Amino acid sequence: MIAPxxxxxxxxxxxxxxxxxxxAAVVTVLVAVTLIPLGYVIATTIATGWETASxxxxxxxxxxxxxxxxxxxVITVPVCMTLxxxxxWIVERxxxxxxxYWAPILAAPLAVPAFVNSYAWVSxxxxxxxxxxxxxxxxxxxxxxxxxxxxxxxxxxxxxxEESAGALGAGPYRxxxxxxxxxLRLPILGGGLLIGLHLLAEYGAFAMLRFDxxxxxxxxxxxxxxxxxAGSMLASVLVLCCLVLLVAEAAARGSARYARVGSGAxxxxxxxxxxxxxxxxxxxxVALTVAAxxxxxxxxxxxxxxxxxxxxxxxxxxxxxxxxxxxxxLGAAVTTALAFPVAWIAVRRPGVFSRMVEGxxxxxxxxxxxxxxxxxxxxxxRYANPLYQTVIVLITxxxxxxxxxxxxxxxxxxAQVPVGLEEASAALGRSxxxxxxxxxxxxxxxxxxxxxxxxxxxxxxxxxxxxxxAPIGTRTLSTRFWSLTSELDYAAAAxxxxxxxxxxxxxxxxxxxxxxxAAGL
Amino acid sequence: MSEVEIESLSKSxxxxxxxxxxxxxxxxxxxxxxxxxxxxGKTTLLRVVAGFDSPDAGTVSIAGALVARPGRVVPxxxxxxxxxxxxxxxxxxxxxxxxxxxxxxGTRSGDRARSGRRVAQLLEMVSLDESYARRRPHxxxxxxxxxxxxxxxxxxxxxxxxxxxxxSALDAGLRASTRKxxxxxxxxxxxxTILVTHDQEEALSFAGQVAVMRxxxxxxxxxxxxxxxxxxxxxxxxxxGECVLLxxxxxxxxxxxALGRIPVRANAFEGPARMMLRPEQIVASDPGEDPDGxxxxxxxxxxxxxxxxxxxxxxxxSPTHIRVRQAGTRTPAVGSLVAIEVLGEAxxxxxxxxxx
Numbered sequence: 001m002i003a004p005x006x007x008x009x010x011x012x013x014x015x016x017x018x019x020x021x022x023x024a025a026v027v028t029v030l031v032a033v034t035l036i037p038l039g040y041v042i043a044t045t046i047a048t049g050w051e052t053a054s055x056x057x058x059x060x061x062x063x064x065x066x067x068x069x070x071x072x073x074v075i076t077v078p079v080c081m082t083l084x085x086x087x088x089w090i091v092e093r094x095x096x097x098x099x100x101y102w103a104p105i106l107a108a109p110l111a112v113p114a115f116v117n118s119y120a121w122v123s124x125x126x127x128x129x130x131x132x133x134x135x136x137x138x139x140x141x142x143x144x145x146x147x148x149x150x151x152x153x154x155x156x157x158x159x160x161x162e163e164s165a166g167a168l169g170a171g172p173y174r175x176x177x178x179x180x181x182x183x184l185r186l187p188i189l190g191g192g193l194l195i196g197l198h199l200l201a202e203y204g205a206f207a208m209l210r211f212d213x214x215x216x217x218x219x220x221x222x223x224x225x226x227x228x229x230a231g232s233m234l235a236s237v238l239v240l241c242c243l244v245l246l247v248a249e250a251a252a253r254g255s256a257r258y259a260r261v262g263s264g265a266x267x268x269x270x271x272x273x274x275x276x277x278x279x280x281x282x283x284x285x286v287a288l289t290v291a292a293x294x295x296x297x298x299x300x301x302x303x304x305x306x307x308x309x310x311x312x313x314x315x316x317x318x319x320x321x322x323x324x325x326x327x328x329x330l331g332a333a334v335t336t337a338l339a340f341p342v343a344w345i346a347v348r349r350p351g352v353f354s355r356m357v358e359g360x361x362x363x364x365x366x367x368x369x370x371x372x373x374x375x376x377x378x379x380x381x382r383y384a385n386p387l388y389q390t391v392i393v394l395i396t397x398x399x400x401x402x403x404x405x406x407x408x409x410x411x412x413x414x415a416q417v418p419v420g421l422e423e424a425s426a427a428l429g430r431s432x433x434x435x436x437x438x439x440x441x442x443x444x445x446x447x448x449x450x451x452x453x454x455x456x457x458x459x460x461x462x463x464x465x466x467x468x469x470a471p472i473g474t475r476t477l478s479t480r481f482w483s484l485t486s487e488l489d490y491a492a493a494a495x496x497x498x499x500x501x502x503x504x505x506x507x508x509x510x511x512x513x514x515x516x517x518a519a520g521l
Numbered sequence: 522m523s524e525v526e527i528e529s530l531s532k533s534x535x536x537x538x539x540x541x542x543x544x545x546x547x548x549x550x551x552x553x554x555x556x557x558x559x560x561x562g563k564t565t566l567l568r569v570v571a572g573f574d575s576p577d578a579g580t581v582s583i584a585g586a587l588v589a590r591p592g593r594v595v596p597x598x599x600x601x602x603x604x605x606x607x608x609x610x611x612x613x614x615x616x617x618x619x620x621x622x623x624x625x626x627g628t629r630s631g632d633r634a635r636s637g638r639r640v641a642q643l644l645e646m647v648s649l650d651e652s653y654a655r656r657r658p659h660x661x662x663x664x665x666x667x668x669x670x671x672x673x674x675x676x677x678x679x680x681x682x683x684x685x686x687x688x689s690a691l692d693a694g695l696r697a698s699t700r701k702x703x704x705x706x707x708x709x710x711x712x713x714t715i716l717v718t719h720d721q722e723e724a725l726s727f728a729g730q731v732a733v734m735r736x737x738x739x740x741x742x743x744x745x746x747x748x749x750x751x752x753x754x755x756x757x758x759x760x761x762g763e764c765v766l767l768x769x770x771x772x773x774x775x776x777x778x779a780l781g782r783i784p785v786r787a788n789a790f791e792g793p794a795r796m797m798l799r800p801e802q803i804v805a806s807d808p809g810e811d812p813d814g815x816x817x818x819x820x821x822x823x824x825x826x827x828x829x830x831x832x833x834x835x836x837x838x839s840p841t842h843i844r845v846r847q848a849g850t851r852t853p854a855v856g857s858l859v860a861i862e863v864l865g866e867a868x869x870x871x872x873x874x875x876x877x
Binding site for chain 1: 571572573596597598599600602603604606608610612613614623624670673674676677683
């Protein structure tokens, strides 16, 4: 054989622990950018000074906003949890009429942005406003965030455990509350946290219902005084609320894990035969479908009928559609590409650094879009003025807000590529680069595509950050929809709502598939 | 010169010394099994030879070319080694033909027809029908997957084939047959092979040279019969199979013990010793009218294993318990009296040698 040349192994005996420089550089820059929103909040609070800050924070208006926001979270989250668990359980574990076809109802409402839902309900009941209307719309928009992961977990529960409980003398109710619900703790808490964060971050839905939360107040403040201290202080309180939610969820989750003990593949759980309760169960699902999907679709249809052909001829629909598509594709591509090194570090080099990277990401993506947007505006105006109001800043905001959606998918995809396959490729004469392209990238491609699709869906239906950051002249479906509804031209807004739903709908299927896979991890 | 030369190889992960100055030579065209319990360092040794890990000290040469020394290693894709992992590590996104051809296309011009012929040829080498070429890895049984993995590794005509417990994921029946067919394939191809396993039976039956490993060192390297019947210490003896261990005194080529006077190998030491016999060296039979000077004992328990039976026997002359393995056709009943005979030579170890 040809005597091969000896090369220096990457850092002696610990070459398997090393992070390639390109990956390290990308991740480090990403972390630095990730820290901008939190840094902005802390820096402005310090710069404002205690006296001004306390004067701005401890005033009746903030108290009112806090009461509103807390009430919204405290009421909506448990309602969503109950509704989500109930719907998921009926769909997954009972013989409810047509149980094979109900599964999409647990995901499809996510295709209707919350502000479109508000628009629909306000159209049906024009007097709708205040806390309870907010609870109604938020529940219908966000309950899938609990229902989806719960359904996925229900499908994977080992029926043997329930059977054992039955054999130990527990009746069906006792089995449900003592055995099934505790095993659903993680998806319920995780979904509840997501709903809480959405409630804190949502602007459009509550503004339309004339219900004031921190986010709507910050937005109004920003529109009147651009970037004043009052808005920044409200943002600080909002960030504090987010952190409270994150800590509360982490504490409630504890360190408990509900992994199945034992080996072998679990059987699929049996469905519970419903007798007299089959009718109310089916009616409940029908009512939920009507409220969450029927009302928005019917409203859009009604406005389209009223608007006739005129609303399609405004000349702004197709440019907005094209711009949204372009922003969505670009944002999804950039976010997924950046998620790759983060996922790689998390899967292949787990350790303090990878946990720190993920932690920063998690906190930043949990912050309301309005805080991220304000932070990026402030930083670009002060330090990178040429970037202000460019697509680059908008895409950066999307990356910061939606990176975890790509990450979750990529991580599990990458985890399914055993190191053994890469070693096998190396032993078969492939260089590292060739191995990455022909084995690793090839095998993670489906996961990357799924992650990109979810980011795309989030961008298409994003309103708050897009309103604040979009370059002048940019009209996306959501911003155009928003300005038309602000002018109370509900008929003209209908095609935009329909376009957003149609773009997002296919992605909800992916979301459904992903939650099913994630429950197995 | 040997095909694979491993010289004083050491490797630590943090404070744990996984390989401690290991030296091994594997001659061209032969098969060596490295056997040891899990965590003894055998897999690390294989990974250093493959190029997945680099040594802290020592060198590895393949076919006369130095491929690893501290600070300098040849990356795996430039070594002419074949590697078959425990689970086969077949690429799930490629067909069987794609898997086998994976290493081919990089080395030769992308001649499809020639590559197709080579795939068929390799499938035949591992006794798989040509029709398997279009299948996906998940459509194969565990044994077939391992044979495809072997064909894939053979495709590049490696100088050395490295097998990392390739049979342990298979169930008992399949394991023996797959092992046999792999051994035949490798023998026919004349490839120098290193097999790593924790299964002593596999090691003894597969290889021409067996290296017993313990805590990062080889306790003994030799032919299967040698390491089995002439182990250098009690650890090696017990690792490779069941032992009957009795105190004895050695003098003039004879070990005097509870079973009588038993010959030992000529140049053995003299004095107090622990004597080792394999259970199949002891025969328990019906004593008849006259034990004829043979030791006798009483069967206290039997365990029927199908082809064989295990007998627990308490000697009449002294309170010594021994275990005997013999053909299961005529198993004496519990409580019956048996006469005991010893076949062949015993192995003796100095008393202080308990821990090898």
